[in-house]
Amino acid sequence: MTCEQVRHHLGGYVLGGLSVAEQADTRAHLQRCRDCRDDLAQLEGLPRLLDLVAQEPAQPPASLRDRVVAAAPRPRSKRWLAVAAAAALVIAVAAALSGGPAQGPPPGSLTLALRPSEGFTASGTAAFQATGDRVRVDIALQGLEALERGATYEAWLAEPERGPVSLGRFRPDTSGRAEVGFTAEAPLSRYSWLWVTAEPDARDPAHDSPTVVRERIPGDW
Ligand SMILES: [Zn+2]
Known part of the structure; x- marks a missing residue:
């Protein structure tokens, strides 16, 4: 895997959402690539954030997105892409947990x-x-x-x-x-x-x- 491919997979790697082969390839790359390990370190708070989301399934997605973005590191470089991709995954999982936007809680x-x-x-x-x-x-x-x-x-x-x-x-x-x-x-x-x-x-x-x-x-x- 290239660094760019790994960056796209990091969110799934942290949250356990990859296939067995993708998980192994990503882990192998992380063992030899310092840059991608640094990216990984920035994402390690995401499972805890996801737990928080799972406990509050009625939170509107907009406010959730703000909190995920606020909790993520400031954009510095293309590493921001990995954070943004993982944040999008967290929001997608949260939407699935709460039954999806169409069946979510009514406004207010x-x-x-x-x-x-x-x-x-x-x-x-x-x-x-x-x-x-x-x-x-x-x-x-x-x-x-x-x-x-x-x-x-x-x-x-x-x-x-x-x-x-x-x-x-x-x-x-x-x-x-x-x-x-x-x-x-x-x-x-x-x-x-x-x-x-x-x-x-x-x-x-x-x-x-x-x-x-x-x-x-x-x-x-
Ligand atoms: Zn790399």
């Missing part, structure tokens, strides 16, 4: 995976849908611990200008699941985080309760 929607805080086992998703001057927020959680009588879970949005905004309170069913819908003022881009707390006393408005799950809301939504 976003789904976040909610991560448990330390010491908690709950997980789930928050799906946002813009509807005019409101944002609908559907939260689905599992693995919630049972609550004492009078206690509730509470969902929050962080608005950097004004502080926490309560979406509302809810209790899980006996299997530790909850599916609840709330609305918030649009646009979603005014909020930076969504999180859920366990509130020991529903009558106490103070916000000093443990966070159960949380996730950052991407600023480019």
